[in-house]
Amino acid sequence: MQNYQYFFTQNDYKFGKKIKDFFQKDADRIKLTNVFRVTTNNEFDGIRLSRLEDVLDSRHQPLVLNNKFFYILLVTRSSFHSPWAEKAKQIIVSCGFPTDVQIEKMMLLDFSLHKSLYSRFIKNQKLIVDRMTMLSMTNHSNIQNYFRKIQKPIRNIKMHEIPLLKLDVFNKSSGLALNEEEISYLKNIFKTLKRNPTDIELMMFSQINSEHCRHKIFNSIMIDSENKEKTSLFSLIKSTHQNNKSDIISAYKDNCSIVKSYNEEILITKNKKYLNKKESSAYIIKAETHNHPTAISPFEGAATGSGGEIRDEGATGIGSIPKVGFSGYTLSNLSIKGDIKTWEQEEQKKSDRIKSSLEIILDAPIGAASYNNEFGRPNIFGYFRTFEHLISKSASTNEYYGYHKPIMIAGGIGQIRSIHTEKQKLNDGDCIIVLGGSSYLIGLGGGAASSLSSGSSSENLDFASVQRDNPEIERRCQEVINHCIYLGSNNPILSIHDVGAGGLSNAVPEIVNDSNMGAEIYLENVPLAEKSMSPLEIWCNESQERYVLVLKDKDLPAFSDICSRENCPFSKIGHVKKKKQLIVFDKKNKKVINMPMKSLLGKPPIPTVNIERFEKKYTKNKTKFKSFIESTKMVLELPAVSDKSFLITIGDRSVSGLVARDQLVGQFQTPVANAAATFTSLGSKSGQVMSIGERPSLAISSPEASVEISLGELITNIASCNIGKLSNIKLSANWMASSNDNNELNKLYYGVRKLTDLCKELDIAIPVGKDSLSMNSTWKTNKKNNIVKSPMSLVLSGFSNINNIEDIMTPEIIEHGRIFLIDISNGKNRLGGSAYYQTHNIICSNVPRLDNLDNVKKFFKLIQTLIKNKIISSYHDKSDGGLITTLAEMGFATNCSLVINKNSHLYKNDDSLRSFFFNEELGAIVVVPKSKIDSFSDIVKLMKLDNMIYDLGFTKNQSIPSITINSQKNITIPLHILRKSWSKLSYEIQKIRDNSKLAQDDYKSKINIHKSNIKIKNKIKIQKIKKVFKSRKPSIAILREQGINGHKEMADAFMKAGFNSFDVHTNDKTINYSKFDGLVACGGFSYGDVLGAGRGWAKKILFDDRIRISLEKFFNDTKKFALGVCNGCQMLSQIRDIIPGSELWPEFIQNDSNQFEARLVRVKIKKNNSVFLHKMSGSILPLIVSHGEGKVRYSNKKNKDAAIMNYVDNSNEVTSKYPYNPNGSKNGATAFTNLDGRITIMMPHPERLFYLNQFSYKPSDWMTSPWENFFMSAREWVK
Known part of the structure; x- marks a missing residue:
């Protein structure tokens, strides 16, 4: 004490x-x-x-x-x-x-x-x-x-020996989830070793060999007597890679799969100077779930799920860089009080030990978004689905299909240098390093706990198995990895693994076993936050934000220097040993683990599984259908269909500057994108795209149908991007099922087999994936058993290279024209599994299928041809909600009307009308401008696809946009009526989660979007770098602190404007700031903003005489300029005492919405003398904001007119109204400059819109980004 x-x-x-x-x-x-x-x-x-x-x-x-x-x-x-x-x-x-x-x-x-x-x-x-x-x-x-901090009694932290006779008891009491075969295997090992096991050895073994880590079911031999097959699920999946290895560098052997990319310039630092290096690179792909922790503690579960997947992307090869991510959620019904839907129960019944679906969707997305935001990885795609259905009720048991144990999936794309794709061979004496945070007494047994059904372990074990998140230290770790990567062939990392399930007890054996080696580990060297941890707790806890690395002893000093600069802790915990034995010593140098590697990572027996034809189990309900318009509204309110804005604007989707396409489309920023895209590197035209396909409820009737439509949905989504060939798509397949139910296990087998066959036929490889096979929740109420199990669920994420990032179509209708339906199903209008049936609580076996695989191939080739030849002005896949939803979303994105002609051969009566507009068969809608109709027809005829094409109608502008369907009874529905339904869920969630008043304002703005009169004023003369500028490049300090994540895009923007950019950390003790012509403090989360945004960074400067004096001298030099953006803006505003002429500057506090806000807003630039903005006066332009504390607070009300940039509404008026003003600043104030204009601070991010193709929306007549001028003006100012 x-x-x-x-x-x-x-x-x-x-x-x-x-x-x-x-x-x-x-x-x-x-x-x-x-x-x-x-x-x-x-x-x-x-x-x-x-x-x-x-x-x-x-x-x-x-x-x-x-x-x-x-x-x-x-x-x-x-x-x-x-x-x-x-x-x-x-x-x-x-x-x-x-x-x-x-x-x-x-x-x-x-x-x-x-x-x-x-x-x-x-x-x-x-x-x-x-x-x-x-x-x-x-x-x-x-x-x-x-x-008074009265101390608790000191715990007994000794290691314990467990008698072999008590293994079964210890297995259950500690939640090890070992089966009988594994217990027998362990007994034989320790009989051979002639001793009892220790508790730490047993816990380690259980983590390494858990279903979560070892994927025992996917590795089991499946005996299918009906089809006379004997194989494993993993073998089936792997066979797709054997079928098509094209461009795949690594599959199934690293933390992520590695795929060849393009030769592009990558931004690195050398001797702290930024430079571009052109070389071949590769992209990495990964997706994994974090279902159990999210059920127990939604925020922490989703946060650490995202963090773990990010670490995988950074620990591939010998070091890699995460780029962009996605997340998805599948839950049971929400049952929002006051907004109970007809398909929901009044109150969700569940175990007390897990959170309700509503609690999960309120907290989990914030956890995932917060982690991504603070780390600095844009989350740019995702999905959200709910499903719950009664299977049977009896006197003793209620059984449901549902997702009380949710699916929380995180995935993404990273980047790796081609020279770093292979982990190196380890040698005797190499150093084993733990990089990152300290060990906490949390996350114990997480790997094993994730392998159990919710409710089958004790409540204390459930709570102990959930980790905690600290994304800011993971950012520091990544900066260390980045600077090792920048060293190229001198990268000191020999091998790297993230620390995830099982903690060090899993990561250390894995990293040495890859080289067929052993290790000696000293627990006294493992950094501890809590000193009274037992050997078991030190070795097996799952504290996050840690990596295990192996280095040569000679490289430790240089590695230590990198870590010191980044404030990133590390510790040498042991050595690689030639002898294939794992030996772990406690603090008293006593061996607590002494096991042969072959025993630890050998192959305990895995039971075979006999496959039988599955049964179809569900109840059939008699339902009275609502009118067509009312049914449409109900469908639009279903979570799988509805507006997902509440999941999107909470996440920074622009950090890194590498985002080419996110979820929000068009000038109205409507969340309807078919796919997401990232640039290969800053300024490149090439990139990678990704999308998702999943349709789990179909598996109740047919697991094959579920897989077919999931893959079909992914293909129809990613077809919006001109990627060339289907075989360019690489998949991650994530499987969920309730494996303790034989019927569901049978469905899993048939699902995997179907996906394998499809992918082989389409020449698509699956080089990565994961499974989570304990998808059920059980509990008792009044002596009655309750079981909620998920259907077999496949979440497919697809990735591909794309040559030109501009060849991506969205649902926004760029030019009016004819509406064509491209129908892959050849006119089948099956309604089973549709949103329409779900809202009426109907389960039906007549579900969509992928009946003709040739149609998929023809469809994809057609769409690629249309995009390549610039024939279509809009594209949107037909998916959840059916055709009516596809048309509505295109209308929402464009604010225009869609008129559907009378098609009596397609819908003759009310039943066929519903079947036509609500079915979810595979297909897409394209809009063809009048001038391109002949070209479109010629291509369709040439490819002999007339039987798949339906001319439905046309688009047009109207003062009150609507969808009109001409049939026996003409139907006209104003878009604002449909938008009211489509955006209702987002409003209901934001009302509970955020500021209820502002949630209502946001909702109204969406409903009334047809009243908008958005105009952009670009009063800028395009500047080019003069020859004299090219000959002399002034220097700029790209200033960062721990937790800053927006420095690379800032460095790139200044480099492109003619500067030499230098990487400067506040820790650089010998830096003389006066040697630079300019300085920019970048965006991010310095110190995680724990004492207020930018406050910790500011106080560090003010209370360090060396830094303060050097910066004060710089700021007072009239030949110098400075910029602060976002976190840098917040920091500079708090050191204004040393900045001349900044007396009118405000401080920045929490947004009125109580939420992180990431939006493309519009700003008006006032007449000003700022080095950066003086030539942009009078312009009204789109600009990115991404912050949680951006509201200005003045020390004096007289300062309220000091801003030089303000947010404007859709009428171009300066506004304090949400969401046009994302933070509530008076008069929309968002940028300020000092009296002589040399030093400017602003909350928005001009550096993330330096390139024209970084805009998610831009006017068609723009040739370059207006924000390029922002940086060019600074270059012109420096003589």
Whole structure:
């Protein structure tokens, strides 16, 4: 225990969302105080305490409780050892405090004399407090004792031997999930070794050999007597790679699959100078699920799921770089109170140990988005689906299909240099390194827990198995990896693995076993956040943000220098050994593990599986159908169909500058994109595209149909991109099933076999994938068993190279014309499995199929030809919701009308009308301009596809856009009526999750979008780099701090404008800023923004005399200029005392929406003298924002007109209205400059729109990006 502790308090007027929502108006009667406890072995004098007050923005004072009042203290479970505390400590230490300092943040709720409110809190704690992360203390003595830090008794942290006779008991009590064959295998091993196993050896073995890690079912021999086959599921999947190895560098043997890419310039640093190096590169692909943790703790589960997949993308080969990602969610019904749908129950029944589907969709996407945002990887695609259906009810059991155990999938694309694609052979004596965060007592047994059904382990084990997230330290790790990568052939990394399921106990054996070697490990060298951890806990915990690397001993000094610069901790924990034995020593140098590698990573027996034909189990309901218009509205409100904006605008989709196409389409930013795309490198025309296909509910009737339509959906999505050949598509196949149900296991087999056959026929390879085969949740209520199991579920993600990123079609109708349906099904209108039937609670066996594979090939070739020859002005696949949804989404994206002609041969009556417009057979809609009709017809005739093409009607502009269907009874539905239904779910979620008033404003803006009159004013004369500029390149410091992630696109923009860009870290002690002509502080999350956005970075500068004096000299030099963007803007605004002429600058606080906002907004540039913006005055332009704290707060109301850039609405008026103004700043203020115009700060990101093809929407007459001028103006200013 440390000798001194100091308390600091901070009044907090913004309650946590759950507390405020629970107490509503009564929340004003509760006083909330943030309490910081700082402990140290050093006594602090008044000067230091005053400095801490400044850093923490709080008051130092003893905490005294009134004995008559009622209090509740909320503390984090890990107190000083939370990610927040780790980052806050780093800020404090960087401000000149000793390294032994510790900090903890608590929240004190003061109910005063309001006993009734206090009692309500106590009674409803489970609704208010997240038990996964928080503890609540509810009486004076407990609170006072906690403040005094009375120590708990020291735990017994010794290793234990487990007698062989008690293996079964230990297996169950510790949740090891070992089967009988594995227990027998273990007993034989230790009988041979002539000793009992230790607890740590058993836990390690269970993690390495868990279903989650070893994929035992996919490796099992499946005996299919009907088809006379004997094979494994994994063998089937692998055979697709054997069938087509084209461009695949690596499959099934690394953290990701590696695929050849293009020869393009990549941006690297050499001697801290940025430069472009042209070379061959490759892209990497991966997708994996994190279902169990997301069910238990949605935010942390989805966050660490995203983080783990990102680490995979960084730990491929001998180091790689994550680029773009996607995420998806499949859940049971939401049952939103006050908005219960006809297909839902009033209240979802579930186990108390898991979260409801509504809770998951409120929290999990925020977790995933927050992780991606803070790390700096744009999440640019995804899906969301709900499904729940009663199978049977009896006196003893209720059985449902559903997703109480959800699917949470994360995936993406990364980049790797061709020289780094192979892990190196390890040698005796090589150093084993742990890079990243410390070990916490969390995530124990996660690999095994994910292999169990929800409800089959104890509640404590469920909670222990969930990890915690700290994306900022993963960003630091990635920067270390990046700088190793930049060294090219001198990269010191020999091999690298991420630390995931099983912790070090899985990662270390794997990395040495790849080279057929052993290892000696010393647990005393493993960094610990909690010192009283047992050997088992140290070795097996799944603390995130860690990597295991192997280096040569001689390379350690250089590697250490890189880590030191990035503030990234690492530790040498052992050595590679030639002897194939894993030996692990505890802190007292005692062997706690001593096992032959062949025993640990050998092949315990896997039982064979006998395959039988599956049964179809479901109930059939009698339903009265609604009218066509009402049915359309219901379909549009189904989550799989509806507006997904609430999942999208929370995520930074522009960081890195490498995003060519995200989810939002057109000037109205409608979330309807068919696919996503990333550039190969900054400024390149080539890139990669990705999309998703999944249709799990069809598997209830036919697993083959589910697989066929999932693959078909992916193909019809990715066909919108001109990728050339079907064989260019590479797939990740992620399988989910309830494997303890033989019927579902049989369906899995038939599904895998069908996908294998399809892919071979289409010449598509599946080089990567994962499975999660414990997809069921069980619990008891009143002695009644409840079972919710998922249907066999396949999520396919597809990836491909694309030569020209501009050859991508979207649902936005660029030019009016004829509407054509391209129907792959040859006129079959099967409604089984459709959104239309789901909203009426109907399960039907007459489901869509991929009856003719040649039609798919012809379809794909046709679309590629049409795009290549620029025949079509719009493309949208027909998928969830059917044709009516496809047409509506095209209308939403364009704000225009679609008129469907009378087609009596297609729909003769009401039933056939519904079948035609609601079926979800494979196909697509294209719009062909009048001038291209003949060319379109010629291509169709040449390819003999007339039987697949239907001329449906035409598009046109109208003051009130609508969809008109001419039939026996003509139907006209205004688009704003349909939009009201389509965007309702997004509104309902945002209303609960964010600011309810602003959610309503956003909803209204979508419904009334037809009233918009958007005009862009580009009053810019295009500048080109003059010859004199090319001959002399001024230098600019690209300034960053730990957690900054927007530096590379900034460096590139200045380089293209004629500057030499230099990588400068605040840790660079010897840097003289005066040697640079300019300086830019970049965007990101410095120190994770734990004490306020940019605040920690600013305080580090102000309390370090060397940095402060150097920067102050730079800012006062009239020949120098500076820029701060986003986090850099927030930081510079807080050091304005050393910036001349910045007295009118504001500070930046939390957005009014209480949410991270990532949008393409429009800004108006006022007349100004800014080095960057003076030539752009009067322009109204699109610009990217990505921030959580962008609202301006002035110290003086007189400063309110100081802004030089403001957000505008759809009428080009300066606005404070959401969502046009994403943060609530008065008059839309978002950029400022100092008095002489040399130093400019702004929240939006011009560096992410330097290239024209970085815009998700742009006017057709633009030849270059107007934001190129922003940087050119700075170059012109430097003489």
